[in-house]
Amino acid sequence: MELVRESTYRYVIPPHEEMRVPAVVYTTEDLLPLLTKDEALRQLANVARLPGVVRCAVGMPDMHQGYAFPIGTVAAFDIEEGVVSPGGVGFDINCGVRVIRTSLTAPEVKRVLEEIGNILFATVPAGLGSRGLEKFSHKEARRAMKKGLGWALEKGMAVEEDLEATEEEGCLRDADPQLVSDEALDRGREEFGTLGSGNHFLEIDVVEKVFDPQKAKALGLFEGQVVIWIHTGSRGLGHQIAMDYMEKMRPRMESYGIPLFERDFVSLPVKAPQSQAYLGAMAAAANFAWVNRQLITHRVREAFSRVFRRPWDELGLFLLYDVAHNIAKYEVYEVDGAERMFLVHRKGATRAFPAGHPALRGIFREVGQPILLPGDMKRGSYVLLGTDRALKESFGSVAHGAGRQMSRHAAKKAFGFKEMQEDLAREEIRLYAVDRRRAQEEAPGAYKDVDAVVKPLVGEGLAVPVVRTRPLLVIKG
């Protein structure tokens, strides 16, 4: 696969064979060997072969092989000529990240860290197959999927500020819960407010470095501050919807003359009825995921309130922001000199809108949209801001995390749980894990260095760093 270096951190696969547009990859020389060790570049070239793909297929520095589209991909499709692809969204629909601010400092929280950790570990269901504390009726589950965070607001488990600080205000209006299968709905009903497993986590971090004091202040962030990270998605519900619609859409591809590059590389024209149905069900799963992260937020607020014996708002536990990194949405871009609506797929990629963007609410319209970019449980995570450059080059998108550099299998063999826990303890990081063997797959060494992943994004002007945080306490499924 020919990869041409066009600038320091921007590489291009020129269109060849049936590629309709180039593929662009943001990376560093150091990360380049990781990009070529699997099928990710070939998969990205396949994305560039799909009908109606515009400008370029974009690969991020955390890109690696996935089912169909690589994880770490952004691609936009023309509404008339283009396609929608469930494999361009991923199985965990609206997997995403949120950060809760606090007005607490590290020393204040360290004194009670064990108590908070024990409460959170007991009250936030985590692990594979974990069930929520409450099983909702079919009707209630459908209402939640239709209304997203508006539903949590009604239930007294969210405040208005939470909606303002969430991408799409936590609700895709196209959601149609009637398009969600009974099987998917039944899985979802038991999964409200659960963390899940794999790379999902709940973390208490401290802001260890401020890159931009003015922007940090505008976002309510300061050095030494305690913040909480939540990474989870739509659990079995989204997974079931993705599978259901791949099965429905696959047999229709031939009649539209769309090639099937691999089993899960399913796509149909945006206008096809099956595509529209997928988008309605996908939106329902996305809304469910926002509710899921909100219910966990509610538990976090309760835990802090209990330990500090003060209401959560007095402790400053407001939402910094919530971003989706597995989703497809209609967005406006300028392509070939004209502004139009496109269907943007982000799979393992985070939206990165700049200040002034009409989709942003409140303070974010002035400052820009926070990009929440988690690293690993030892080296920490970044908060950055979107830029005009990202809007012009990468469909307002950047990477979604450090990205794996080691397979799950290899990581499990390389890292024992106890040595990992001890290694973290030396850094004063407390680790809780439901499944120890599964946690081994998530060892820091299994991930790329988050600093290295952020470097090309900042270097090419797609994002501006605001703060870096480091973990004090980690909960894994």
Place this chain on the structure above:
DNA sequence: ATGTTC
């Protein structure tokens, strides 16, 4: 990622 098997 996922009732650990698409």
